[in-house]
Amino acid sequence: MQQQQQIGMENSELFKLLAGTNSSFFHSTTTMHQSLCSSSSNDYNNHPLELSEITDALSQQQDRALAALKNHKEAEKRRRERINSHLNQLRTLLHCNSKTDKASLLAKVVKRVKELKKQTSDITELETLPSETDEITILSISDEDYSDLVGDGRLIFKASLCCEDRSDLIPDIIEILNSLHLKTLKAEMVTLGGRTRNILVVAADKYHSIESIPFLQNSFKSLLERSNSSDRSKRRRRLN
Template sequence: MVLLRQLERDMQQFQRYYKSGTCTIQNSLARGLTSTNTINHKFSFSKPKSKFESKQLAAKKHSEAERRRRMRINGQYATLRDVLPNLVKMDKATVLAETVRQVRELRKTVSDLEAVCRGSSSTKDCVFPGEANRLSLENCDNHQGLVKVTFSCEDRPGLISAVARTLRSMKGRVVKFEMVTLGGRTKNVLWVRGLSGGNEGIVMLRRALKVVIDRPILPGFSKKSYLT
């Protein structure tokens, strides 16, 4: 009897152990399947693109780059159409040919200007304005009472009017006047007669003109807008 009860208890323990082991195995299998599904799911997102997809993407990028390049070229042609003077035809071939012609003319002009400046006896005799402000006054030896005034400075509205007022205040009268403007700068040569005060008057005129030519451009004034 005792042996029978002991055998029943052993069988119950064995059954409990077997059931718990089965649950553990099932849970492990379930977790394994879930983990496998997760790995497969992640792997599907990181799968490399096919050759067709790669070629399609490269073609799209190339097409977009080509579109941007054409837009830049068309924009540059539009700028040339606005800048070139007396342009009759607007097609690209005409615009390009006219641009080449204008550049060649400008190069020739620059060469001519450089030759003129090199041929001058000194820098101050160059007929074109320099980069720095300059002012000189000298008596003309062959003409009694005639003063030659030469100055270079930034070109701006009202410059000549201010110079004229300064000369009138010194009783001076302009008998000859030359002006060259290039690149936003101007060079002016004036022959003035009738200055009062002799040499002292020339010194006073120099001081007054220096104030005029060194006067800064007003903040609201754009040299580019004035030139155009």
């Protein structure tokens, strides 16, 4: 009887031990499973956020690249427009056809600049006193001293006319300047021994700057020829 009770107690304790062990095992397994599920859930939730940040960064970088490309194209367009505008101005000044290519246009510009440079080097300064011979001198000068009078970039040059003094000379000069649309900035006249020298600083019309120099020179030549012809006629009348 006592032996059966002892066996029953041992079985009861063994059952409790097994029951406690299984409970701990099941609790540990459940906790591990929950931990794994929680970790997987966190990874799943964090991963889309990282992709979104990368996508936003790439999108911003692409937008900046497109904006820079657009600005470059606009700047290049403005540069071409400025170049074409200056080329058209050169074509107008040199009386070139609108179809004149850039190489031919630049060749004409170089030729004209050389002509002006030669003209400048030939005349270092204009004489003040009248000489014994008739003279016509026209020289392009810097506009620094007359920038307050002419501020639109027009060509400024100095003209000297030396000839016999006569009463109608000044009105004839004024008529020539008006016909060529030349603005007088400064005028000097020196008379000595029946000879006179008129020195004029004039500004050319901005639409006909280059042509003004040869036109003025030809007009002064015609004026001298008329003056000499008139003097010869007067001498003949006196002799008769």
